[in-house]
Amino acid sequence: MLRLISATPSPYARKVRIALAEKRIPFELATEVPWDSTTATPRHNPLEKLPVLIFEDGSSVYESRYILEVIEARWPEPPMVPADPWERLAARKVEVITDGICDALVLLFWEGHRAPEHQSAEWIARQRRKVDGGLRALAETAGDRERVVGNQFGLADIATGTVLRYLDVRFPEHPWRSEYPNLVGLSARLEARPSFAATVPVPQVISDKVV
Numbered sequence: 001m002l003r004l005i006s007a008t009p010s011p012y013a014r015k016v017r018i019a020l021a022e023k024r025i026p027f028e029l030a031t032e033v034p035w036d037s038t039t040a041t042p043r044h045n046p047l048e049k050l051p052v053l054i055f056e057d058g059s060s061v062y063e064s065r066y067i068l069e070v071i072e073a074r075w076p077e078p079p080m081v082p083a084d085p086w087e088r089l090a091a092r093k094v095e096v097i098t099d100g101i102c103d104a105l106v107l108l109f110w111e112g113h114r115a116p117e118h119q120s121a122e123w124i125a126r127q128r129r130k131v132d133g134g135l136r137a138l139a140e141t142a143g144d145r146e147r148v149v150g151n152q153f154g155l156a157d158i159a160t161g162t163v164l165r166y167l168d169v170r171f172p173e174h175p176w177r178s179e180y181p182n183l184v185g186l187s188a189r190l191e192a193r194p195s196f197a198a199t200v201p202v203p204q205v206i207s208d209k210v211v
């Protein structure tokens, strides 16, 4: 059975879970805390990050953007990327923006776990700027259209929905809803999809000291 190593808050893993659900690909979900020494992640990814997709023969693929490309190649129907090459590139650019926002949110999360005297105000300000700049670009890209790119549900919508809900988990006080009303409606429509409803992110308990 195909297996996905995931974590309850992970926006990167949620993209993969949603794509697998939209394509009706059966898989076993292995929920882990990648920050704890108990995780199996390093056995399947030398970069020690989840998500990791593990095939029946034990081979594994990692890095959510790459995992999604492998899924698209192996199970092309229904497509999660547009057929038009330029629209496909536009969808992948949306994923670059949303992953970049998530990366900044992860860095903010861990900076907040350092002792106050060891936290860098400059570093926090820099990551917050990336979140705000990314959201602004995302809102401009989405506009008031039904779909973020093109007219079919796909990668750009998955990436957009996952980063917005992840914001609520990691940065609940962020004013994105008041700043970008167009993203509020988009998020609500996406969260109503069964593949989103089945993968709502929640925080996890981390036992080990990480920073």
Ligand SMILES: N[C@@H](CCC(=O)N[C@@H](CS(=O)(=O)O)C(=O)NCC(=O)O)C(=O)O
Pocket (backbone or CB within 6 Å): 007, 009, 010, 011, 012, 013, 034, 035, 047, 048, 049, 050, 051, 062, 063, 064, 065, 099, 106
């Ligand atoms: N670029 C990677 C990022 C994945 C990532 O940062 N995963 C986190 C977990 S989560 O933040 O998504 O919940 C992780 O495994 N971190 C462990 C580590 O960085 O050692 C991807 O897109 O898959």
